[in-house]
Amino acid sequence: MPDDRGGVRPWRARLSWARAVLPVAALAVLAVLDVVQESRRWPILVTGLLDEPAHLITAGLVLAAVPLAGTWPFPAWVLAGAVAIDLDHVPLYLWHDAVSGDGGRPVTHSLLTVLVLLAAAAAVRRHRIPLAGLACGVALHLLRDLATGPGVPLLWPLPGAAQVPYLLYAAVLGGLTLAAVARLLRPAPRSGVTRP
Numbered sequence: 001m002p003d004d005r006g007g008v009r010p011w012r013a014r015l016s017w018a019r020a021v022l023p024v025a026a027l028a029v030l031a032v033l034d035v036v037q038e039s040r041r042w043p044i045l046v047t048g049l050l051d052e053p054a055h056l057i058t059a060g061l062v063l064a065a066v067p068l069a070g071t072w073p074f075p076a077w078v079l080a081g082a083v084a085i086d087l088d089h090v091p092l093y094l095w096h097d098a099v100s101g102d103g104g105r106p107v108t109h110s111l112l113t114v115l116v117l118l119a120a121a122a123a124v125r126r127h128r129i130p131l132a133g134l135a136c137g138v139a140l141h142l143l144r145d146l147a148t149g150p151g152v153p154l155l156w157p158l159p160g161a162a163q164v165p166y167l168l169y170a171a172v173l174g175g176l177t178l179a180a181v182a183r184l185l186r187p188a189p190r191s192g193v194t195r196p
């Protein structure tokens, strides 16, 4: 039944409610993944399969919560960076002592990697968006790694492993989820309306 504004509003409203549920559902999936991961000691492959989706969700919640972060193709590079950094575990397993930082994670799990990517983004104008997106993705990866596992050699080559309580990470995710829901429920600006 059309309404006085063309009949599409109720469907749009329902659609925006459906979209607004997505961040909450994603947070619930992340919570389940972490409960399962903590329930026992899993083989490394299973741990990776449980951990990488949680990294994607962490980065996705930030992208959904922060205005302008979702402008394509930036989010694709952020999501890629949020998981691709874990490829540095491959040399860790092959040559453990050479690349392991304090806490047991590879030394590339540090702010230095983020800074190198940001410097490359500033220097290479043509690849600015991919490199800046990867830098953000790696930073968001570190956000989760700080709260899970053995800690992160955040300030490498300086010594020490950084860690934060899981509850702090959970609180940040809760805040991001609320912000994302609020953004998705906000009515979109009407197109084609001009003001005098």
Ligand SMILES: [Zn+2]
Residues within 6 Å of the ligand: 085, 086, 109, 141, 145
């Ligand atoms: Zn990692």
